[in-house]
Amino acid sequence: MRVRRICLAALLVGTALFAPAILAKGDPSFVLTGTSEQFGSYFPSYLANGYFSTLTAPRGTEPTRGYMVATMDYAKDDIARPAAIPGWNEIDYNPGGGWLNSTRLGKEIFTDYAQTLDMYDATLGTRYRFVYANKSTDVEVTTFVSQDANHLAATRLTITPQFDGSVQLTFPIRLWSEYQPRFPIGKMSGDEMIAAVIASGQNLDNKPIPTPDRAAVWYPGVVRIQSTGGDTKTLTLWLDGRAEQGVAVAQAAAIELPKGLDVEDVQLEQTPDKLSLNLKARVRKGQRYSFTKYVAASREGWGGDAQADVALAKAARQAGFDALLAKHQAAWHQLWQSDIRIDGDAKVQQAVHSDLYYLLSNSTEGTSWPMGACALTPGYAGHAFWDSDSWVFPALLLLHPERAKPIVMFRHRTIAPAQERARQYGVKGTMYPWEADPETGKDYTPHFAYGVFREIHVNADIAIAQWQYYQATGDDAWLKQYGWPVIEQVATFWASRVSYDPAHDRYEIHHVTSPDEAYDDVPNDSFTNAAAQKALRIAVKAAAKVGATADPQWSTIADKLFIPFDEQAQRHLDFDASVPHDKITWMGSSLAWLMYPNLDLPMSPQVRRNDFDFQLHELKVHGDDPNEMMMVMLAVGAAELGDGKAAGEWIQRNLVGFLKAPFNVRTETVANNAGYILATSAGFVQSFVYGLSGLRIDDNGLTEAYAPALPPEWKSLQLKGVHFRGKQYDITIERGADGKATLTRKSL
Structure with missing residues (x-):
């Protein structure tokens, strides 16, 4: 059916945990669960609502690429290709010995692990105990891209530390660098393409899971960031950008902290590759703390600019995670009527x-x-x-x-x-x-x-x-x-x-x-x-x-x-x-x-x-x-x-x-x-x-x-x-x- 298979090919996967008990028990056909046995062969899924998406990853907190509908990069001599929008789903946590997202995936570090894609609710849930540097923390993550409010998504990280002390958390928007090497695919012959890929140290062979095939050809385009900003008082982040020679793109995030959290410091970080709110706080052993990141995204012809997205993200935070999730679930339940x-x-x-x-x-x-x-x-x-x-x-x-x-x-x-x-x-x-x-x-x-x-x-x-x-x-x-x-x-x-x-x-x-x-x-x-x-x-x-x-x-x-x-x-x-x-x-x-x-x-x-x-x-x-x-x-x-x-x-x-x-x-x-x-x-x-x-x-x-x-x-x-x-x-x-x-x- 496709020349694209003969010449070359693509990339992707998803998860969720906290399904209603009646569904989890009554209809397992809507539930897919990954275990630590699949750390070495994890094939990523994604969460999406037709307008924008994010890939899944084993920890549930890592930065992953997302894409927005018909948001294309038109670089010279290349074919039009989807521009990866800034990574919006990342939250990172450091209990004192090392950052969660930088720690090696190992069964002895991520114990009692399960990641579940609940397809009925369209949510990704991840649960494990993070055991590292003589400290342990129970971790739960829930992520969804709203089917009810199409510009919105949310990620909630809940930690239960098994110690008293100071911890760090970051809430970044990841500003991706341009994929390299880029090839002039718009004018290269098949033989020229193969030669260029080989010269770059890559190949186009079928590869064992989880490495994607043909990534050298079906790579993402880039969004050029034009302005960024943040506010440590309102706990918000925002950016405006434009896909290479394409449409304008905007994003914003609003962070919700647990009530009563003993906050020591909040800093705004702006670098070429990251826009982030960085937090230091003191926690107590056995107490649950939920941190929520509300995200709004838009593009030219669908939504407004960064400030409009800030308003959407703040409104979502005001309504609360449970309310946003409930409306999202209800919209999916309606879809499943067929x-x-x-x-x-x-x-x-x-x-x-x-x-x-x-x-x-x-x-x-x-x-x-x-x-x-x-x-x-x-x-x-x-x-x-x-x-x-x-x-x-x-x-x-x-x-x-x-x-x-x-x-x-x-x-x-x-x-x-x-x-x-x-x-x-x-x-x-x-x-x-x-x-x-x-x-x-x-x-x-x-x-x-x-x-x-x-x-x-x-x-x-x-x-x-x-x-x-x-x-x-x-x-x-x-x-x-x-x-x-x-x-x-x-x-x-x-x-x-x-x-x-x-x-x-x-x-x-x-x-x-x-x-x-x-x-x-x-x-x-x-x-x-x-x-x-x-x-x-x-x-x-x-x-x-x-x-x-x-x-x-x-x-x-x-x-x-x-x-x-x-x-x-x-x-x-x-x-x-x-x-x-x-x-x-x-x-x-x-x-x-x-x-x-x-x-x-x-x-x-x-x-x-x-x-x-x-x-x-x-x-x-x-x-x-x-x-x-x-x-x-x-x-x-x-x-x-x-x-x-x-x-x-x-x-x-x-x-x-x-x-x-x-x-x-x-x-x-x-x-x-x-x-x-x-x-x-x-x-x-x-x-x-x-x-x-x-x-x-x-x-x-x-x-x-x-x-x-x-x-x-x-x-x-x-x-x-x-x-x-x-x-x-x-x-x-x-x-x-x-x-x-x-x-x-x-x-x-």
């Missing part, structure tokens, strides 16, 4: 919840920002791929349509740069880039991946998503104002991009890159042609809905668009028969993708079976380190064939190696641990919403395209709180008396 519930497999249930958690953590409402391929991280440079339209969008559409909508709105907002790109390539309409900048929509595909300018199926994927949103919502006004302009321009593109073959009286599409990207510059890629055909037919229907006149060529081309087929074998071909199908690729073949829910190319049951069997054969013969999305397609394909047992086996395969401990962070392949890939979570969710259910969104509604399927050991699968055309349903799949899976809908 859920996927499995009776019969606890591991799969937990994986589904972690995937939904990551999707919800990275989505917004009421915006036109897409989600980057690797969420709020620097992975794949934060660009919007077809992942947004074909993987993330359908996964959210039925459960959380308001969180799917920004993806289709982004494509409408960025029509102009897509039109300009079409002109550059000598075609009409819109030619959306393979890698779109999430702020501007402009093309920032790395030069080393230049071949993907031919992976033009992205244009059809975008139109399909627009139509799906309309089908799922029935919003005629939205279609006319937003969806139709995108669909019409995409159809115009395809009409100008096809070639007519008079000898066979058919239309063809030449010089494309297959989704199986090792096959570059091939004629008549089946997936591309089928997607273009569907986009053209969508345009005809959309025109009728909005009262526009469809170009007659759209139907003519769609009816005569060639999709390669082997009559003797009664199966589709990956692309034109003139191209040998003999390369070792991560997919082996792309035929399974003809069945994927968004495209769902019509075919007979026998052809579907033959395509599926060929895919399995090629995966064994020509496959290498298969992508997680291939597991999804095989699960969906098996369900379409009525084989619940095989579908369940492919779902199980999706748990092995792809989920990195301790917080179920999905990586693109088992061997490549570059970082979290949002589309992998979305794909897994689609296995249930569209795969096992047999449901499809089409002109007739939410239809049962084929009989539902259940793995043999499962009792039921429930899609809770499904939204469709203004109504809500619980959809349940369970076995009847005859042992066959049946689907029922209950209106809410």
Whole structure:
């Protein structure tokens, strides 16, 4: 599916402890816990609310990088990449013998350790006894990024010293230095990139956990700090900055001290790498002390400047940690009203919840920002791929349509740069880039991946998503104002991009890159042609809905668009028969993708079976380190064939190696641990919403395209709180008396 895996890759993970007792006891599928056994293999997660984030770390107090939605660095000769916002989550503690965050991670130092990601509450809790230099302190840390108040986050450190004496605490905002070395990725070839990385003492090989792969390429951009300040009386910090040649960024923090704390001194520290309030205080043995850091963050076009953020942080402190946390939890509990519930497999249930958690953590409402391929991280440079339209969008559409909508709105907002790109390539309409900048929509595909300018199926994927949103919502006004302009321009593109073959009286599409990207510059890629055909037919229907006149060529081309087929074998071909199908690729073949829910190319049951069997054969013969999305397609394909047992086996395969401990962070392949890939979570969710259910969104509604399927050991699968055309349903799949899976809908 992605040139980015072939060329290079990404970075990420999360935690929480203090879940309501009833939840912790009653539903462990929402809880993931790390132990000290994982100190050497800790794969970081993150906490986020769709607008900004922070990575997790074992102590719960370390400075980690965070990112803000569509906040990009545009350094000269580089590609646009996410700028790491100043690190806001750090608190450090020194009981007298050494600083907590600088002390070696060891089981004998961090005893009785547990770090928990509570996905129901979206909080990270860490608990341990810090034993060092003949002193011990019980430590508890709780961190969250507010789902209720999107500009706010908070971290609370609670210490219980086992001694009387003086301690130090610091509450910094970490001002990151620029990542080095930076490469001119905007113009370097693949060979030049590899040579430069090697010369810098790095490599692009798969690395053992927890070291991220490809960090030499998917490094963060920088925020240039323009002004900083703080006040030791009001215990506040603030800063204004700007992403390199990008948008303005602001942050502020307000510190809350325990009542009755014996404070000895408070100092403001301002250095090139840190803005901090530093505290000395006396503590008593066995007494609990809670220190809270309230943080506000904003960017140009979303919020105000540093002083506005100071006001937000102080207001949060005035309201109190418990009140802020309660509203955050309530907002998440509301999100979980739409859920996927499995009776019969606890591991799969937990994986589904972690995937939904990551999707919800990275989505917004009421915006036109897409989600980057690797969420709020620097992975794949934060660009919007077809992942947004074909993987993330359908996964959210039925459960959380308001969180799917920004993806289709982004494509409408960025029509102009897509039109300009079409002109550059000598075609009409819109030619959306393979890698779109999430702020501007402009093309920032790395030069080393230049071949993907031919992976033009992205244009059809975008139109399909627009139509799906309309089908799922029935919003005629939205279609006319937003969806139709995108669909019409995409159809115009395809009409100008096809070639007519008079000898066979058919239309063809030449010089494309297959989704199986090792096959570059091939004629008549089946997936591309089928997607273009569907986009053209969508345009005809959309025109009728909005009262526009469809170009007659759209139907003519769609009816005569060639999709390669082997009559003797009664199966589709990956692309034109003139191209040998003999390369070792991560997919082996792309035929399974003809069945994927968004495209769902019509075919007979026998052809579907033959395509599926060929895919399995090629995966064994020509496959290498298969992508997680291939597991999804095989699960969906098996369900379409009525084989619940095989579908369940492919779902199980999706748990092995792809989920990195301790917080179920999905990586693109088992061997490549570059970082979290949002589309992998979305794909897994689609296995249930569209795969096992047999449901499809089409002109007739939410239809049962084929009989539902259940793995043999499962009792039921429930899609809770499904939204469709203004109504809500619980959809349940369970076995009847005859042992066959049946689907029922209950209106809410």
